[in-house]
Amino acid sequence: MLNKVLFVFEGDKTEEQVINSLQKYFVNENTSIKCIYGAEIYQIYREIKTDEDLDTFNLLKERNKKNQELLKEYTREDFAEIYLFFDYDGHSSMADDKKVNELLDFFQEETDKGKLYLSYPMVESLKHICDFTTFQELAVECKKNIRYKAVVGKDSLKELINFNRYSIDIWKSLISAHLKKANFIIQDRFEFPTQLLCQLEIFDNQLQKYITPFSQVSVLSGFPMFIHDYYGNKKTIELISKI
Numbered sequence: 001m002l003n004k005v006l007f008v009f010e011g012d013k014t015e016e017q018v019i020n021s022l023q024k025y026f027v028n029e030n031t032s033i034k035c036i037y038g039a040e041i042y043q044i045y046r047e048i049k050t051d052e053d054l055d056t057f058n059l060l061k062e063r064n065k066k067n068q069e070l071l072k073e074y075t076r077e078d079f080a081e082i083y084l085f086f087d088y089d090g091h092s093s094m095a096d097d098k099k100v101n102e103l104l105d106f107f108q109e110e111t112d113k114g115k116l117y118l119s120y121p122m123v124e125s126l127k128h129i130c131d132f133t134t135f136q137e138l139a140v141e142c143k144k145n146i147r148y149k150a151v152v153g154k155d156s157l158k159e160l161i162n163f164n165r166y167s168i169d170i171w172k173s174l175i176s177a178h179l180k181k182a183n184f185i186i187q188d189r190f191e192f193p194t195q196l197l198c199q200l201e202i203f204d205n206q207l208q209k210y211i212t213p214f215s216q217v218s219v220l221s222g223f224p225m226f227i228h229d230y231y232g233n234k235k236t237i238e239l240i241s242k243i
Contacts, residue, residue, distance in 0.1 A: 003030045003031060003080055004030060004031045004032070004033065004074075004078050004079045004080060005027070005030050005031070005032040005033070005079065005080065005081050005082075005083065006032070006033050006035060006057070006060075006079045006081070006082045006083070006114075007019055007032055007033070007034045007035065007083055007085070008035050008036075008037055008056075008060060008082065008083065008084040008085065008114065009034065009035070009036050009037065009084075009085050009086075010036075010037055010038075010039070010040065010041065010085065010086045010087055010123075011036065011038070011123070012036040012038065014123050014124070014163070015085055015123050016034055016036075017163045017164060018123065018126060018163050018223055019032075019034065019085075019223075020164075021163050021164060021166045021171075022171065022223060022227075024168075025168045025171055026171070026227055026230075026231075026239070027227070027230060030080075033070065033071070033074070033079075035060045035063075035067050035070060035071070036063075036064070036066065036067065037060065037063060037084075037086075038063065038064060040086070040087070040089050040092055040094060041086040041087065041088075041089065041100070041103060041116075041118075042089075042092060042094035042095065042096065042099055043094070044059075044086075044103065045096075045099045045102065045103055047059055048102075048103070048106055054113065055076060056076075056082055056084075056107075056113050056114045057071070057074075057075070057076035057079070057082070058076070080111065081110040081111055081115075082110055082113070082114030082115070083110055083114065083115055083117065083226060084107055084114050084115065084116045084117065085117050085119070085123070085222055085223070085226070086116065086117075086118060086119070086222075087118070087119050087121065087122040087123055088100070088118050088119065088120045088121050088122070088142065088206075088217060089121065089122065090121060090142035090143050090211065090217065091121075091142065091143055091144055091145045091146075095143075097207060097211065100118070100203060101200070101203065101204075103116060104116055104118070104199050104200045104203055105200060108199065108200070110229075115199075115226075115229070116199065117199065117222030117223070117225050117226050118199065118202075118203065118222050119220065119221050119222045119223075120142070120206060120217035120218065120219060120220045121140060121142045121148055121217050121219075122148050122149070123221070124148060124149055124152040125152075125219045125220060125221045126163075126174060126178070126221035126223055126224075127152060127156050127157075127160040127161060127163070127174075128140075128151075128152045128155065128156055128219050129156060129157055129160060129174075129177060130155045130156065130157065131157075132173070132177055135177050135181060135219075136180070136181055136184045136190040138218070138219045139210055139214070139216040139217060139218045139219060140216060140217065140219060141215060141216055142210075142211060142215060142216055142217040143211075143215040144215075160174070172239070172240040174221070174224060175224040175227055175228075175236070175239075175240050176192065176240050177224075178220060178221050178223075178224035178225070179192060179193055179197075179224050179225070179228055179236070180192055180193075181218065181219070181220055182197050182202055182220060182224075182225060183197065184218075185202055185205045185206060185209070185218050185220065186201055186202060186205050192237065193228070193233065194233065195233055196228060196229055196232070196233055197225065197228065199225065202220070202225070206218060206220075227239075
């Protein structure tokens with residue numbers, strides 16, 4: 001029985017810190033392998049456009065020597081699921097919202113090409129909470145380089161700064177807050193969703209309500225979205241209910 005999970009990250013430090021912390025309490029029942037793509041999401045788009053039969057596993061394996069070494073004993077058949085975590089990075093010189101839409105459409109099945117989760121605007125959005133009671137309104141510029149990491153370091157609650165020190169209660173609070181925020185982006189209600197949320201629908205609402213009219217994104221992390229999909233709505237509620 002296939003039980004291995006392949007995690008794919010844009011960068012080689014922050015994302016891995018987040019998933020390592022998360023796996024202390026969640027998604028730790030299966031063997032997981034962590035790979036680094038090492039480039040922005042928009043560069044994956046180029047790969048897809050040149051190869052309609054793209055095999056995500058081989059793309060990653062051939063990407064760099066570190067991945068070659070890490071994956072040398074595996075084939076695609078060894079992994080039941082593939083999850084990709086990337087930044088929206090709207091200020092990138094390669095940024096193109098049409099490409100983002102196509103990528104989310106392409107990567108929407110974890111048992112096939114893989115499932116893509118975006119963080120708006122970047123992975124640091126997970127901890128960008130100044131106040132849980134006003135988080136639903138938090139949006140930031142996304143088409144200019146605003147040195148977002150510095151903004152997050154300055155504005156975020158002190159207990160959220162260091163991913164490595166997150167307790168299970170912090171994780172439960174963050175998962176709940178970001179899932180409510182995602183529901184707010186789609187439904188205009190800051191409350192826990194009653195069903196799973198589609199990444200394409202989140203992006204479409206970001207585009208209509210924030211990106212196009214204001215050149216902003218509503219701050220949102222992809223990691224809580226992953227937890228929601230992984231466990232399902234009912235089980236996720238049970239997991240985070242005791243905060």
